[in-house]
Amino acid sequence: MPEEPELTIQGWGPTDPTDAGGDVTRALPKPALKYLTRELGWTPRSTPPVAVDQIRLGPSRLSEEARSRFVELLGEENVRTDRDSRLRRAGGKSYLDLLRRREGDASDAPDAVVLPGTTDETAALLTACGDLGVVVVPFGGGTSVVGGLAGVDPDDRPSVALDLSLMASVQSLDVPSSLVTVGPGMRGPALEQALDQAGLTFGHLPQSWEFATVGGYAATRSAGQNSTGVGRFDELVAGLTLATPSGVLELGSPPASAAGPDLLGLALGSEGTLGVITEVTLRVRPKPQSCAYEGWSFRSWAAGLAALQHLARHDLLPDIVRLSDPDETRANLLMASGTGARLLRGTLRTRGHGAGCLLVLGWEGLPSIVRVRKEVASSLLRDGGAVRLGRRIGTSWKAHRFSAPYLRDRLMDAGLLVETLETAATWTALPTVYDAVRRALRESLTRDGRKPLIMSHVSHGYPTGASLYVTALADLDDALPIQQWLTAKRAATDALLGAGGTLTHHHAVGADHRPWMEREIGPLGVEVLRAVKQRLDPQGICNPGVLLPD
Amino acid sequence: MPEEPELTIQGWGPTDPTDAGGDVTRALPKPALKYLTRELGWTPRSTPPVAVDQIRLGPSRLSEEARSRFVELLGEENVRTDRDSRLRRAGGKSYLDLLRRREGDASDAPDAVVLPGTTDETAALLTACGDLGVVVVPFGGGTSVVGGLAGVDPDDRPSVALDLSLMASVQSLDVPSSLVTVGPGMRGPALEQALDQAGLTFGHLPQSWEFATVGGYAATRSAGQNSTGVGRFDELVAGLTLATPSGVLELGSPPASAAGPDLLGLALGSEGTLGVITEVTLRVRPKPQSCAYEGWSFRSWAAGLAALQHLARHDLLPDIVRLSDPDETRANLLMASGTGARLLRGTLRTRGHGAGCLLVLGWEGLPSIVRVRKEVASSLLRDGGAVRLGRRIGTSWKAHRFSAPYLRDRLMDAGLLVETLETAATWTALPTVYDAVRRALRESLTRDGRKPLIMSHVSHGYPTGASLYVTALADLDDALPIQQWLTAKRAATDALLGAGGTLTHHHAVGADHRPWMEREIGPLGVEVLRAVKQRLDPQGICNPGVLLPD
Numbered sequence A, B: 001m002p003e004e005p006e007l008t009i010q011g012w013g014p015t016d017p018t019d020a021g022g023d024v025t026r027a028l029p030k031p032a033l034k035y036l037t038r039e040l041g042w043t044p045r046s047t048p049p050v051a052v053d054q055i056r057l058g059p060s061r062l063s064e065e066a067r068s069r070f071v072e073l074l075g076e077e078n079v080r081t082d083r084d085s086r087l088r089r090a091g092g093k094s095y096l097d098l099l100r101r102r103e104g105d106a107s108d109a110p111d112a113v114v115l116p117g118t119t120d121e122t123a124a125l126l127t128a129c130g131d132l133g134v135v136v137v138p139f140g141g142g143t144s145v146v147g148g149l150a151g152v153d154p155d156d157r158p159s160v161a162l163d164l165s166l167m168a169s170v171q172s173l174d175v176p177s178s179l180v181t182v183g184p185g186m187r188g189p190a191l192e193q194a195l196d197q198a199g200l201t202f203g204h205l206p207q208s209w210e211f212a213t214v215g216g217y218a219a220t221r222s223a224g225q226n227s228t229g230v231g232r233f234d235e236l237v238a239g240l241t242l243a244t245p246s247g248v249l250e251l252g253s254p255p256a257s258a259a260g261p262d263l264l265g266l267a268l269g270s271e272g273t274l275g276v277i278t279e280v281t282l283r284v285r286p287k288p289q290s291c292a293y294e295g296w297s298f299r300s301w302a303a304g305l306a307a308l309q310h311l312a313r314h315d316l317l318p319d320i321v322r323l324s325d326p327d328e329t330r331a332n333l334l335m336a337s338g339t340g341a342r343l344l345r346g347t348l349r350t351r352g353h354g355a356g357c358l359l360v361l362g363w364e365g366l367p368s369i370v371r372v373r374k375e376v377a378s379s380l381l382r383d384g385g386a387v388r389l390g391r392r393i394g395t396s397w398k399a400h401r402f403s404a405p406y407l408r409d410r411l412m413d414a415g416l417l418v419e420t421l422e423t424a425a426t427w428t429a430l431p432t433v434y435d436a437v438r439r440a441l442r443e444s445l446t447r448d449g450r451k452p453l454i455m456s457h458v459s460h461g462y463p464t465g466a467s468l469y470v471t472a473l474a475d476l477d478d479a480l481p482i483q484q485w486l487t488a489k490r491a492a493t494d495a496l497l498g499a500g501g502t503l504t505h506h507h508a509v510g511a512d513h514r515p516w517m518e519r520e521i522g523p524l525g526v527e528v529l530r531a532v533k534q535r536l537d538p539q540g541i542c543n544p545g546v547l548l549p550d
Helices: A030-040 A064-074 A083-088 A095-103 A119-132 A188-196 A214-220 A301-313 A326-335 A339-350 A367-383 A391-399 A404-412 A430-445 A481-498 A514-536 B030-040 B064-074 B083-088 B095-103 B119-132 B188-196 B214-220 B301-313 B326-335 B339-350 B367-383 B391-399 B404-412 B430-445 B481-498 B514-536
Strands: A112-114 A135-139 A159-163 A170-174 A179-182 A237-244 A247-251 A276-283 A290-298 A320-324 A357-365 A387-390 A416-426 A453-458 A465-475 B112-114 B135-139 B159-163 B170-174 B179-182 B237-244 B247-251 B276-283 B290-298 B320-324 B357-365 B387-390 B416-426 B453-458 B465-475
Touching: A030 A326, A030 A453, A030 A465, A064 A112, A064 A119, A083 A112, A095 A404, A095 A416, A095 A481, A119 A135, A119 A159, A119 A237, A119 A247, A119 A276, A135 A276, A170 A188, A179 A188, A214 A276, A247 B514, A290 A301, A290 A367, A290 A391, A301 A320, A301 A357, A301 A367, A301 A430, A301 A453, A301 A465, A320 A326, A326 A339, A326 A357, A326 A453, A339 A391, A357 A367, A357 A391, A367 A387, A367 B367, A387 A391, A404 A416, A416 A430, A416 A481, A430 A453, A430 A465, A430 A481, A465 A481, A481 A514, A514 B247, A514 B514, B030 B326, B030 B453, B030 B465, B064 B112, B064 B119, B083 B112, B095 B404, B095 B416, B095 B481, B119 B135, B119 B159, B119 B237, B119 B247, B119 B276, B135 B276, B170 B188, B179 B188, B214 B276, B290 B301, B290 B367, B290 B391, B301 B320, B301 B357, B301 B367, B301 B430, B301 B453, B301 B465, B320 B326, B326 B339, B326 B357, B326 B453, B339 B391, B357 B367, B357 B391, B367 B387, B387 B391, B404 B416, B416 B430, B416 B481, B430 B453, B430 B465, B430 B481, B465 B481, B481 B514
Parallel strands: A112 A159, A135 A159, B112 B159, B135 B159
Antiparallel strands: A170 A179, A179 A276, A237 A247, A237 A276, A290 A357, A290 A387, A320 A357, A320 A453, A416 A465, A453 A465, B170 B179, B179 B276, B237 B247, B237 B276, B290 B357, B290 B387, B320 B357, B320 B453, B416 B465, B453 B465
């Protein structure tokens, strides 16, 4: 297995792919910089992270008894308590995680990192941890943006990060059945590379694709940029193995079953609270023979939503659907430089779409099918007032599809709050949810007359509704940066739930959304989850800091 | 609400739609009759049911305390202990159910029938039943073919059938979001009629469509004849309300959510063991503008499976896919009478498909999309050796799509065992499952040199595999008819599980499949279900005779 790039401890990516270094004036085009400065009342300033060697990390609290038990099970090299190993598995990559790490706080780091190599080793380890009272936090790519790796334990027991990187290979490939079974530590690029040899693809491409793992996707019900077409990750799981402190569950009966309630759906989204996913069987597909990405424009957000809804009810949504609201559209146009971008801005003004909405669409599959789907959809889009802008915008979006988290580091270096949140709602509720979230964020992030910038897009479409992805930018509160975002997040979450949105469409619950879980699924729903957890994890050692409210 | 036809107590349908009366010689064309007589070593003879008034039914065991508590909650007219009410809710419509009812045995009848009108009434009733120690068996259409209404209780407590027919209307229709919310007692025809006015359809069409209810579909993870296209019933449920003895759960967040494990998927397929489904929100769609049904033929079963698998991996399967094996094909051709059928048999012989496999396909949707899907699929089918037979076969299949259970009554009247079972498996495992089930049924149903007829078809296709539906016909063992089928069923189930099939693809578990649930989901999987049941139904009053093994 080739070495895979590791995320930095205080940010995203091994290096910045835009190669702009640490300077925001090089990471952003001049018009974008000017626009942000004016809109946010922000003065670019240097707010760098502390040096990595200055991050505060307490000594490991793992008992010698526990350590030697783990060594017995896994071997010396797979039980690690060194500073670098622990720091690299401390928390995830939410804005709050980064704020803490940048300030030099690693109090959420595990006391040790353990690396089992098989389901049996994992199960034995969980049993041992139950006996020893050691908390277990599964660690795949470490890309959670909702505090999924918080490692908080009400009883403050020692904790280990259960690193999945030794279980990261293809176990079996059943080409006629379009099924592949892989280890949970496998990342997207490695999976695609393995499938490519057989002319297959999996096609799950979230923004975290370069680093996130299959196990993490399963544990969090991930959705990718192509999920409108290929399906959400949970829809592509045909089976999985869940090692729990009470034994091993083998779940799923492809292609489908009516043998009782869906236990596979209980393991998906369980975020490590019931055990550790040690194997995942996925539906794969032939590599698309034809890919068509293109841009469209609407005069208004309402017109864009109406057109998508119309496509959706006829099952005509493309594989990729991203409709930006006017604020995000303006920012995206300012981020694009060069003659092409200037011409485009001119065209849009001329057509009366100067304050309109960009739509990126992508079709993939067999050429003749793609052609007719595109034709029928294009005709409905035109009926809905859309103007086709051509392939350039689609290609450009594709080229930058993973770049936002890299840019976030540069913005954080320069005195900006930058965070995202997301939800989903029915087509009927979506406009209300959109208004409510924007209002809540705008009100809570306005300080001394300086207003935030709230940008939104629909990132996934369904027959019954769509997701909504929201990015907030604001001038950083240098004194209380964590409090600044917590207040805004609380207001936005209350607002979106009140308007009929779901707590999360694809980021999962983690520690950050826990307080709202009772509102999402009801007190009795929480009790059902607790009953399942109690049966599988009676000592409560499995990722106790996430999902279930206190 | 117009009166809906009721199923007869001892068979299917209010009347026989083929209008053939009780005589098998009129229900079957002469060539089919001759063929069956020869193949099965069967002598048509009269084996009629006992008269309805001779069915043995014990007195109601419901205590006066319980009755008056129920009357208080629901009103006098909604608590019924009369003979007809109880007989009509005794068991379902499996071959074993019919054997018992035809023999005059109604020992599985409920002690009373209760009809709540709302979620709140249902919840209050469940709480009361918990207090009183009364078992509750939800009753929708009464069409279970797996003993889902067996009402068996290890503690032999009195039982009530909780009839859903008062909760059978449309609650709300959200056209932009393509969502309808209906009561669980609503049947397919009423639902389609209500949606038709808005130009919409639901499109779920199992063989039981005329009588089965939405609540039953949800409780059993039903699949319909169009499910390859529109999706299984469970995939179309966007939300539901589950009244339990411990309170009411509101589940589902359309269009999609990542907020933890899927609790909706726990209620689907729960078969009344966790509570009663009192409201269901479903994804609906525009009525198809174009419908194309047609027949194809393959020289062999293996060639047919290979072609379907090829379509499936490219997501090119039509909305309806039914591939009959050579035995079912021969029987179907013999059932078709007239010049057209004779010509068809001649054509097939000429093309070397005389012992081949018929395939019925159906495409529905927008005309241009249907056209191209059909074109691409047809080309792949021809590459796979298929011969197109035209629309007549498709139209004929459509006309008889609900008729099999009516015919079953006529065959049972004439000394035949006739029952079906079903499973699903990956494309790789399917041929082995097919062979194993056929062998097991053939061996266990052969008596004194008289062999059974085992006919199979693929009824639903998926990218990763397909379902397999098997019909067994044999000369009735007049002395031990129940034992005759139980032995065969046991052998077939052991065989299909051993070969990699699932316990049930769309009939559900009921009482009949209970003994194999541990093999299907593992002992720990059963324990998880038990933990959920214990939390929601601590007194174990909710349909204790099904799903979970003893």
